Amino acid sequence: MARIIVVGSGFAGLSAAARLAKLRHQVTVLERDGEAGGLLLGRPIGGARWAAGPDGVTLPGVFRDLFRKSGRPMDALIAISPAGPRRHVVAGRWPGRGLELDLPFGTRGAQHDAVTTALGSDLWSPWVDELADPWDAVRRTVFEAAHPFGAPAPEVPLADVSLERLVRPVRDARLRRVGAELGWVDQSGPSVLAVWHYVERNFGRWRFDGGSAGLAAALLKRLGERRVTVETGVEVVEPAAASGVVDGVVLADGSVREADLVVWAAGSETSGARTLTAVRLDGAVAADDLVVHGRDVVRGWRSGDDGWVLEAPTGTDPLEVLARHGHDLRPHVTWRESVPAPPAVSDLPLPARSPREGLWLVGAAAAPGAGLEITGMGTAALAAHLGAVPR
Ligand SMILES: Cc1cc2nc3c(=O)[nH]c(=O)nc-3n(C[C@H](O)[C@H](O)[C@H](O)COP(=O)(O)OP(=O)(O)OC[C@H]3O[C@@H](n4cnc5c(N)ncnc54)[C@H](O)[C@@H]3O)c2cc1C
Structure with missing residues (x-):
C-alpha cells in the first residue's frame, strides 16, 4: 500500500483521492481552507x-466513470439532468443585423433547428462536424495523460494551428464570432479550444443536483465510504524530498508529513487581466449561461436565485456592455462587487525548487484553465498509471 498525500480538495483533489483509495492506497487529503471543496464551493466575493x-x-461519462470506479454508480449519490442552452449575443454593425442565439447542447438536431431559426439556414452544424478529429487528437494525447512534475509539458496537438486552417471558415460573420468564442480566439488565432463546441454538442451539458456544491458533497461522501482522511485548515508549503525523491510534504508550521507519493491538486491562483463582477438583481430575467461577443467579451452565469456573475476584461463595465446590446440590467441591480478573475493560463503554483520524482500534478495545477471535465480525465489517467495495490 502506498501512503499518498493529496494537496488540495477541489475537484482535482477529491476525484484523485476517491480513485486512488479504491485502488487500495492509503490516502490523506490536506486542505488549506476551513472547508473541503475548493472552487466547487464557489468563489468568495463580498463575503459570500x-x-x-x-x-x-x-x-x-467522465463523472459516471469517476463514481463507478471509486465505488457504487453515480446515481446512488447524486442525480444529474440536462442544463439549459447557452445564449450568444452578437452585435450587428449597420447595415448588418445582430444575432441572439440560444444554442442548446447535446444534439445536432436541436442545434440545427436553433441556428436555422436564427439565421434561415444552418451553417453551424457542418462546421462543428469538422472538429471531430481534432477533439480526438487532443483528448488522447493531452487530456487522458498523467502529468509527473518535472516532465516537459505535453505538446498540445494543433495548438499553433489557426481555426481557419483547421476547419473551413463559416461564411456568416456572426457565427464566426460564436465559433471563435472558446479560448478567446479569432479565425486566425490558436484553435484548439474550439473542439469544445463539438464536445458540448455531442455530449450535452449537464447539471448536478445542488450544482457544483452538490458534486463536492457527493464526492466527500464517497471519500468517507473509502476511508480517506480529509484534514482542513492545513497549509502545505512544498513537497519534502530526500535525494530527489518525494517523501512527504512540508506544512506551514514547519512540520513534515511523510508519504510515498504526493499528488499536487492545489489549483491555480495567479490573478489575471479579467474581472469577475457579482451582482444581485431585483426582478430582471437573465439567461443562466450567457456570452456577449465582440471586442469586450463578457460571460455571465447564474449563481443562486437572484445572483449573477459577469466575467469581463478588467476596466470594462460588464453591465454597460450588456446595456449596449439591449440587455440593460442596471436598473435592477441591488448590489455589486468586483474581484480579479483567475487567468486561463498561469505559472504553476508550485515552489520552483521542487522538480522531483514521486510528485504528480492534477487539475488546475497541471493544466491551468482546465475545466472539471479535463480535470476528471487527468485524475483517471493518474489512477490508471499508478495502478492498484496488490491484495
Ligand atoms: C462551476 C465551475 C465552473 C468552472 N468553469 C471553468 C471554466 O469555464 N474555465 C476554466 O478554465 N475553469 C473553470 N472552472 C475551474 C476549473 O474547473 C478548475 O480547474 C477545476 O475546478 C479543478 O480545480 P482544482 O481542484 O484544480 O482547483 P481548486 O478547485 O481551486 O482547488 C484547489 C484547492 O487547493 C487548496 N489549496 C491551495 N493551496 C494549498 C496549499 N498550499 N495547501 C493546501 N491546500 C491548498 C485550495 O484551498 C483549494 O481548495 C470551473 C469550476 C467550477 C467549480
Missing part, C-alpha cells in the same frame, strides 16, 4: 460564495 463558472458540465 459565488458560482465559479456556469453550473454545468459536459462529458457526463
Whole structure:
C-alpha cells in the first residue's frame, strides 16, 4: 500500500483521492481552507460564495466513470439532468443585423433547428462536424495523460494551428464570432479550444443536483465510504524530498508529513487581466449561461436565485456592455462587487525548487484553465498509471 498525500480538495483533489483509495492506497487529503471543496464551493466575493463558472458540465461519462470506479454508480449519490442552452449575443454593425442565439447542447438536431431559426439556414452544424478529429487528437494525447512534475509539458496537438486552417471558415460573420468564442480566439488565432463546441454538442451539458456544491458533497461522501482522511485548515508549503525523491510534504508550521507519493491538486491562483463582477438583481430575467461577443467579451452565469456573475476584461463595465446590446440590467441591480478573475493560463503554483520524482500534478495545477471535465480525465489517467495495490 502506498501512503499518498493529496494537496488540495477541489475537484482535482477529491476525484484523485476517491480513485486512488479504491485502488487500495492509503490516502490523506490536506486542505488549506476551513472547508473541503475548493472552487466547487464557489468563489468568495463580498463575503459570500459565488458560482465559479456556469453550473454545468459536459462529458457526463467522465463523472459516471469517476463514481463507478471509486465505488457504487453515480446515481446512488447524486442525480444529474440536462442544463439549459447557452445564449450568444452578437452585435450587428449597420447595415448588418445582430444575432441572439440560444444554442442548446447535446444534439445536432436541436442545434440545427436553433441556428436555422436564427439565421434561415444552418451553417453551424457542418462546421462543428469538422472538429471531430481534432477533439480526438487532443483528448488522447493531452487530456487522458498523467502529468509527473518535472516532465516537459505535453505538446498540445494543433495548438499553433489557426481555426481557419483547421476547419473551413463559416461564411456568416456572426457565427464566426460564436465559433471563435472558446479560448478567446479569432479565425486566425490558436484553435484548439474550439473542439469544445463539438464536445458540448455531442455530449450535452449537464447539471448536478445542488450544482457544483452538490458534486463536492457527493464526492466527500464517497471519500468517507473509502476511508480517506480529509484534514482542513492545513497549509502545505512544498513537497519534502530526500535525494530527489518525494517523501512527504512540508506544512506551514514547519512540520513534515511523510508519504510515498504526493499528488499536487492545489489549483491555480495567479490573478489575471479579467474581472469577475457579482451582482444581485431585483426582478430582471437573465439567461443562466450567457456570452456577449465582440471586442469586450463578457460571460455571465447564474449563481443562486437572484445572483449573477459577469466575467469581463478588467476596466470594462460588464453591465454597460450588456446595456449596449439591449440587455440593460442596471436598473435592477441591488448590489455589486468586483474581484480579479483567475487567468486561463498561469505559472504553476508550485515552489520552483521542487522538480522531483514521486510528485504528480492534477487539475488546475497541471493544466491551468482546465475545466472539471479535463480535470476528471487527468485524475483517471493518474489512477490508471499508478495502478492498484496488490491484495
Ligand atoms: C462551476 C465551475 C465552473 C468552472 N468553469 C471553468 C471554466 O469555464 N474555465 C476554466 O478554465 N475553469 C473553470 N472552472 C475551474 C476549473 O474547473 C478548475 O480547474 C477545476 O475546478 C479543478 O480545480 P482544482 O481542484 O484544480 O482547483 P481548486 O478547485 O481551486 O482547488 C484547489 C484547492 O487547493 C487548496 N489549496 C491551495 N493551496 C494549498 C496549499 N498550499 N495547501 C493546501 N491546500 C491548498 C485550495 O484551498 C483549494 O481548495 C470551473 C469550476 C467550477 C467549480
